[in-house]
Amino acid sequence: MTDESANTRPNETLFEAPPMAEQERMVEAILFASAEPVTIKDLNARMPHGCDAAAALVHVQKRYEGRGVHVVRIGEAWAIRTAADLGFLMQKETVEVRKLSRAAIETLAIIAYHQPVTRAEIEEIRGVSVSRGTLDLLLEMEWIRFGRRKMTPGRPATFVVTQGFLDHFGLESARDLPGLKELRAAGLLDNRPPPDQQDEEDEEDQDDLFDEKETS
């Protein structure tokens, strides 16, 4: 759509891009108008030709530092959100989030920290089978989605968290999950198959298997 209109209006390139102050106003207006995060690409597509949304955004972000609303990054997109310390004023706007079961919360955390993760891996970590309903609920809430299939036998589907998840928990990216670094450093995010599975899988030397495991 953008390309099409760009092609049909070639004259636009002849015009100067609006001054940065104007571009800031535009970014401000677009971010204010949208409840959903907006990507830089979308911003550029909506702003006049020659605008630099990324640069304007930096200014807008700075302008709202310490204000009642902030410009926040959510994955690859940006949004304006109220400052968290003012949440108490918004009782009227508070949305009753469905009370998640312990199973659902654990499953969500496992997906977030281990993504992309297969259902079998989730079950391995929790030591219990994951009910269809739990995953369905998280999918329906649009906090998780299907990721790429694993390149392992059976090519199982994987799950990853969504931009909606990041938005909901105020995370810039999945890398900003609380305690992620520590967990990784402690080796708790490693995919360590149980040693007994080795018997079933093959009868090769265990040394080879361990090597393989370590490199994977």
Added chain:
Amino acid sequence: MTDESANTRPNETLFEAPPMAEQERMVEAILFASAEPVTIKDLNARMPHGCDAAAALVHVQKRYEGRGVHVVRIGEAWAIRTAADLGFLMQKETVEVRKLSRAAIETLAIIAYHQPVTRAEIEEIRGVSVSRGTLDLLLEMEWIRFGRRKMTPGRPATFVVTQGFLDHFGLESARDLPGLKELRAAGLLDNRPPPDQQDEEDEEDQDDLFDEKETS
């Protein structure tokens, strides 16, 4: 609402009201997050005791002057709205390019070559009546405009081409339109009648001759 909460939380009167800068942040956040315009009364009810929403609002309103969004009054209530001049950002324009109809391009050509020309004259040249829609379209595209009225009985309106027309066709002036000589040289103005009329004109076997001429 206000009175009630004041009654139920009598201790709050003992606290100092937050500084005005804080109150501004609060008004900003409430206006941003609220699903509908908010009255001063509502603001005061939602903000901590002792706040002066009206005063804070004036500051917020001033802060947003000239920005991409404005604080506007809607009836008795207040809301944040996109600045009027940025309304275009809230529209996603898709442009569909179409070729001008034959009637339109012929009319346009006549106006370009004969300007200033009246509607009656266009019809005389085309041999068919010119629909209002065709002229309206060309007027709307700003490729033609009304010229001076003719000093003939009835003082009919005339049409001339515009600067926009010249820009589109890359012409300095309408006089730069290729003349009849150039058209003929370009093979565009052939004196031979269109093929369908040939049969009527000659019954003798001139066909050979015409063929000959064509190949030469």
Added chain:
Amino acid sequence: MSEKTLFDTSKDQDVADRLAAEALIVDLDGYEGPLDVLLTLARTQKVDLLKISVLKMAQQYLAFVERAKELRIELAADYLVMAAWLAFLKSRLLLPPDPTEEGPSGEELAAHLAFQLERLQAMRNAAAKLMARDQLGRNFFARGIPESVERVKRVSYTATLMELMQAYSRLRTRDEFRPFVMDRDNVYTLEQALEAMRGLINFAGDWTDLTSYLPNGWTEDPVRRRAATAATFAASLELAKAGKVELRQSDTFAPIQLRRKASSDDR
């Protein structure tokens, strides 16, 4: 796992296991599977999960399953599978390693179980931290009155100069347009020449010069003369082809002469 903890199974320990088993059975519903039960048991040891006695935990778990059987409580298959596995693990841990036996050692299995428990615990802590974060719609908020992007469809018309010129040419060739004829002042067409010659040819019984057929007013001006000569010549060829006249030329560049072909008239 030190040797001491492995073989330190006192009577007190049995009692402790029994009590733990009772406690587990009381709220069995509250557990999310056997790993969860094991995690609870491990926590009762009040040590770092990396330092727990897997053997002790296994014994407590087995006691729990035994107790459940005594009380005729139906345990889900998961719990029984875990019990069987733990019984196997216990035997591996207690017996000296058999060099002929294949598969992982008891120590390896125990280490993995400890890892699983630690990982589960870590995920639970992470989940708690996640849920404790400020959340959208609870602590911070999105725009309350979002403005949707309106889709506007605009039709733009285009035309090229070529199309414009073609359109005009089309008009000018379709109609007898005055200025067009005026422009052709100096062109004597084949049609005109034929027309003129058809009228004159019947009087040309003898050889006559082609130039004598040029119309009045076309002989003085060189441009007009050239055009008229060419057209007249072309017309004479046309008439000859139709069998109405004969043509001759005595020499190269000599005057071209023509006369009526008698036979054509007779028939």
